[in-house]
Amino acid sequence: MAQARKFFIAALAATAAAAAASAAHAQHTASVQTNSTVTVFRPITLTKNTDLSFGTVVRPLTGSGTVLINKDDGSRSLTGSGALLNTGNPNSQAAPGRATYTVNGEGGQTFSITVPPTFNMTRTGGSENIQVVLTPSATTGLLSNALGQAGSATFGVGGSIIVDTNSAGGAYTGSFTTTVAYN
Structure with a gap:
């Protein structure tokens, strides 16, 4: 046993x-099936429609004045001393107003707007500068239509300058870079 x-x-x-x-x-x-996905966007593009123009400003005899171009509607105003003339900038023939832009890309998508806080305009034939403080109408936007369709949106950039008794006479020019990107 x-x-x-x-x-x-x-x-x-x-x-x-x-x-x-x-x-x-x-x-x-061991095995498992895995799915894969992708969403393809059309490229985002930015077109400048109009430049930022402060028009013609008469410097003050005393003190200073701030010229403002409204970021939302492009209207021009002056606080302090000086005067605004109802003519465009003789250098560019542009009427006073904000810079305006059109964004195109994938419908229904949000995007960011970036502009520098300031830049300088330099007097033609001289070395004097006027600083421009920039103000975009928005920092983000939404493209029209839905995913799979072309979309568009618009925005503006305004700004302000200070002109005082020491501002040299003449035409001033400068440029800044505006950037948009999908969020």
């Missing part, structure tokens, strides 16, 4: 070992 018991234990051990080996072999690999 002891012999039969040893045989039974040995058989049971062999069966357990074979089952363990079979289970280990069954878990050698």
Whole structure:
């Protein structure tokens, strides 16, 4: 009987070992299906429609004046001393007003608008500068229409300058870079 018991234990051990080996072999690999997606946007583009123009300003005899071009509607105003003339800048013939832009790209998408806080305009034929403080009408925008269609949006950039008794007479010009990017 002891012999039969040893045989039974040995058989049971062999069966357990074979089952363990079979289970280990069954878990050698595993698979799962994975999906993949992509959304393709048309390129974002920016077109300048009009430049920022402060028009013609008469410097004050005393003190200073701040000329403001409204970022939302392009209207021009003066606080302090000096005067505004109702003529455009003789250098560019542009009427006073804000810079305006059109953005085109993928419909329904948001984008960011970046302009520098300031830049300098330099007097033609001289080295004198007038600093321009820029103000965009928004820092973000939303393109019209829906995903899969072309979309567009517009915005403006206004600004302000200070003219004082020491401002040299003449035409001033300068430029700044406006950037848009998908969010």
